[in-house]
Amino acid sequence: MAKQNSSDAFVEFERVQKSYDGETLVVKDLNLKMPKGEFLTMLGPSGSGKTTCLMMLAGFETATHGEIRLDGVSINNIPPHKRGIGMVFQNYALFPHMTVAENLSFPLEVRRMGKSQREEKVKRALDMVQMGEFGGRRPAQLSGGQQQRIALARALVFEAELVLMDEPLGALDKQLREHMQFEIKRIADNLGITVVYVTHDQTEALTMSDRVAVFDDGRIQQLAPPDTLYEEPENSFVAQFIGENNTLEGVIQKINGDICEVRLDSGDIIDAKPVNVTKAGERTKVSIRPERVEFNSERLQPGAHTLRAEVLEFIYMGDIFRTRLRVAGNEDFIVKTRNAPDQVRLEPGSQIEIGWLPQDCRALDA
Amino acid sequence: MTDTTDTGPVLAADGTPLKKSLSRALRMQKLRALMLIAPLLIFVLVTFIMPIADMLFRSVENQIVQETLPETVTALASWDPATGETPGEPVYAALARDLKVAVAAKTHTRLGSRLNYEKTGISSLFRKTGRKVKKWDLTKDAPFKEKFIKIDKDWGDVGVWKTLKVYSPKFTNGYFLNAIDMQKGLDGAKARPENQQIYIKLFKRTLFMSLVITGTCILLGYPVAWILANLPMRTANLLMILVLLPFWTSLLVRTSAWKVMLQQQGVINDVLVWLGLVSDSGRLVMINNQTGTIIAMTHILLPFMILPLYSVMQTIPPSYVRAAKSLGATNWTAFWRVYFPQSVPGIGAGSILVFILSIGYYITPEIVGGTTGTFISNRIAYHISSSLNWGLAAALGSILLAVVLILYWAYDHIVGIDNVKLGG
Numbered sequence A: 001m002a003k004q005n006s007s008d009a010f011v012e013f014e015r016v017q018k019s020y021d022g023e024t025l026v027v028k029d030l031n032l033k034m035p036k037g038e039f040l041t042m043l044g045p046s047g048s049g050k051t052t053c054l055m056m057l058a059g060f061e062t063a064t065h066g067e068i069r070l071d072g073v074s075i076n077n078i079p080p081h082k083r084g085i086g087m088v089f090q091n092y093a094l095f096p097h098m099t100v101a102e103n104l105s106f107p108l109e110v111r112r113m114g115k116s117q118r119e120e121k122v123k124r125a126l127d128m129v130q131m132g133e134f135g136g137r138r139p140a141q142l143s144g145g146q147q148q149r150i151a152l153a154r155a156l157v158f159e160a161e162l163v164l165m166d167e168p169l170g171a172l173d174k175q176l177r178e179h180m181q182f183e184i185k186r187i188a189d190n191l192g193i194t195v196v197y198v199t200h201d202q203t204e205a206l207t208m209s210d211r212v213a214v215f216d217d218g219r220i221q222q223l224a225p226p227d228t229l230y231e232e233p234e235n236s237f238v239a240q241f242i243g244e245n246n247t248l249e250g251v252i253q254k255i256n257g258d259i260c261e262v263r264l265d266s267g268d269i270i271d272a273k274p275v276n277v278t279k280a281g282e283r284t285k286v287s288i289r290p291e292r293v294e295f296n297s298e299r300l301q302p303g304a305h306t307l308r309a310e311v312l313e314f315i316y317m318g319d320i321f322r323t324r325l326r327v328a329g330n331e332d333f334i335v336k337t338r339n340a341p342d343q344v345r346l347e348p349g350s351q352i353e354i355g356w357l358p359q360d361c362r363a364l365d366a
Numbered sequence B: 001m002t003d004t005t006d007t008g009p010v011l012a013a014d015g016t017p018l019k020k021s022l023s024r025a026l027r028m029q030k031l032r033a034l035m036l037i038a039p040l041l042i043f044v045l046v047t048f049i050m051p052i053a054d055m056l057f058r059s060v061e062n063q064i065v066q067e068t069l070p071e072t073v074t075a076l077a078s079w080d081p082a083t084g085e086t087p088g089e090p091v092y093a094a095l096a097r098d099l100k101v102a103v104a105a106k107t108h109t110r111l112g113s114r115l116n117y118e119k120t121g122i123s124s125l126f127r128k129t130g131r132k133v134k135k136w137d138l139t140k141d142a143p144f145k146e147k148f149i150k151i152d153k154d155w156g157d158v159g160v161w162k163t164l165k166v167y168s169p170k171f172t173n174g175y176f177l178n179a180i181d182m183q184k185g186l187d188g189a190k191a192r193p194e195n196q197q198i199y200i201k202l203f204k205r206t207l208f209m210s211l212v213i214t215g216t217c218i219l220l221g222y223p224v225a226w227i228l229a230n231l232p233m234r235t236a237n238l239l240m241i242l243v244l245l246p247f248w249t250s251l252l253v254r255t256s257a258w259k260v261m262l263q264q265q266g267v268i269n270d271v272l273v274w275l276g277l278v279s280d281s282g283r284l285v286m287i288n289n290q291t292g293t294i295i296a297m298t299h300i301l302l303p304f305m306i307l308p309l310y311s312v313m314q315t316i317p318p319s320y321v322r323a324a325k326s327l328g329a330t331n332w333t334a335f336w337r338v339y340f341p342q343s344v345p346g347i348g349a350g351s352i353l354v355f356i357l358s359i360g361y362y363i364t365p366e367i368v369g370g371t372t373g374t375f376i377s378n379r380i381a382y383h384i385s386s387s388l389n390w391g392l393a394a395a396l397g398s399i400l401l402a403v404v405l406i407l408y409w410a411y412d413h414i415v416g417i418d419n420v421k422l423g424g
Helices: A050-058 A100-109 A115-128 A144-156 A174-191 A202-208 A226-231 A236-241 B018-058 B063-068 B070-076 B089-105 B108-116 B122-133 B145-151 B158-166 B174-179 B199-230 B233-248 B251-262 B267-275 B290-314 B318-326 B331-359 B363-368 B376-385 B390-414
Strands: A011-018 A027-034 A039-043 A065-070 A086-088 A162-166 A194-199 A211-216 A219-224 A246-256 A259-264 A269-274 A283-288 A307-316 A320-327 A330-338 A351-354 A361-365 B182-185 B188-191
Touching: A011 A050, A027 A050, A027 A219, A039 A050, A039 A174, A039 A202, A050 A162, A050 A194, A050 A211, A086 A144, A086 B318, A100 A115, A100 A144, A115 A144, A144 A162, A144 A174, A174 A202, A194 A202, A202 A226, A211 A226, A211 A236, A219 A226, A219 A236, A236 A246, A236 A283, A236 A361, A246 A269, A246 A330, A259 A283, A269 A283, A320 A351, B018 B390, B063 B070, B063 B108, B070 B089, B070 B158, B089 B108, B089 B122, B089 B145, B108 B122, B122 B145, B122 B158, B158 B182, B174 B182, B174 B390, B199 B233, B199 B290, B199 B331, B199 B376, B199 B390, B233 B290, B251 B267, B251 B290, B251 B363, B290 B331, B290 B363, B318 B331, B331 B390, B363 B376, B376 B390
Parallel strands: A039 A194, A039 A211, A086 A162, A162 A194, A269 A361
Antiparallel strands: A011 A027, A011 A065, A211 A219, A246 A259, A246 A283, A259 A269, A283 A361, A307 A320, A307 A351, A320 A330, B182 B188
């Protein structure tokens, strides 16, 4: 297909579907637009279709239906080696029989670049990931984190504008992973490249991305910046998947603009913000973040509905306290409080009153 | 806690040196391991190591002359064949005494056939002489020289005596010289006449054809192994059975099947004639020559190439080729620069297997090889079972063994033996 400058999107999925066996769809009706320079993360449980989407973008899988456009040009029929997309693979896929420098030089060689130019670019790329002295080594002689850097440098050395990363930090230990998250983000920002990043680690997604696309069941459940995603989940899957979440089930009593009344299964009535519920009588899952629960009665809003709770467990975690409560029949209701000098430590077995701001309590689909 | 600031050996809790108590602790384990491998060890020793040692010994062993004709050998020591004259009476007298003993023990015929390998006619000479010597009286019938020459004028031939003298030491390199188309003489070795040279040619042919077979196995096996390694497990296993099918069929049946296929009145020729590609009078000769041997042996040895290739290819993650493509490499570049180098260990393992197997192959060349397609092993078999020249067979076998070891060493030197992988 010829140019279709329908938008200013750099990467665009339009009504893309993918099926491997002709019976089930792995990706169902994917629509996504990415502006240039964005760091977008595809987040989801395994089997949600996120890696398939990445592979379709890279050209290793063909879309069963729909169109994928890069810079306004349909790339459905362009083979992967002509797409000019950099890619970092899950296990780095550094060529074991080549040295680090040869690995980096490979994409330049296949582009018929001159030797001196190649050497200069390789050097610059290695310096960028602070691996300048390792050009003569074999990948097997490097640690996991170093291999990761080299893989990154190799994906960037031929100046791709779009770089795909398929769970690139999955094999690293926690500390190194956090360090590399920062590093990748910094390099991506410096170069102004567009990044599509696939992970199942939500912390990674939240800390690195401009926007996160939460995948489940072959669909994007929500596409939003990290803070919106965490604070304003649009459905109960996203609320459950991102961060820790308390869920109470019930039925909508009445909806009144921004506030709705929910009768919980235990019979209690609470106020909540209706998100994707439309009418009274509908079943709903009410979602409250553990750090938004208030049990200091002085700070509770007058007139707000409160619930009785029994303290089951108190866990000291250093920077925070984690308290498990029984609330409206739910024994896994978690409250997180900051470890401050004036903070109350709740005694297991005590009865307390808890509440929250109605806008922090979101009534979502059941 | 043990005091480690001591300069002496580290001691265990009971005061014995740590090394000693460690080896005592491990002794039981080592003993058990040894017991477990003992049956195989003994089996290999008896059926493999000892026969090879025996073969190496036989290739130089030549005690029969000294044992059968001890006095003659001693007497011959002072004879100078350079004069061109037959030895004097003492030698003939010694021969008479030796033969008397040998005939009684019936060992003279064995010596005859042994020396017959070096000079034809000696076998019948000894047989004939033996019959006559039986009736001689050693004390009365001297002098013996004329008597011997009367029995057979060959006893007056310097050549016979030369052969006897050349082969009188207990050990000889004569078999090896024979094995490389040379002849042992009193004044050193010299090449055999052109029309008697055969073994060098056979060695060269064996090496050349083994190389060709290895090459065709790589060419035919590589794509198959690649397909197998890239198919889903279930399909791959099914196809693997097809690859392995030849293993489960008798070697003779397979070779005979090729005979049916390839002969001039065979299936392939019939089809070609029927298609009109070949005229009835111009039927292709594909059997009883090198072509036949190469075709049949490639087929038979192909699994030995495919299996190591397959298992090595299975360990190459598909992400490497994907990475190469995402970096801008075409299908061919991705294959040649990234995939192929990683499959080289498989090629190495398969090639060593196929080459070493084919260098010593016997049955197939025997059946489909005719005269131009036979290997050195066929000649070895001939000397073992027909001409009974075991010494020569042993020498040929030893050379073959040495060639294989040298090639193995060269391979290790050039490619590195760690670069051979059977998988994993």
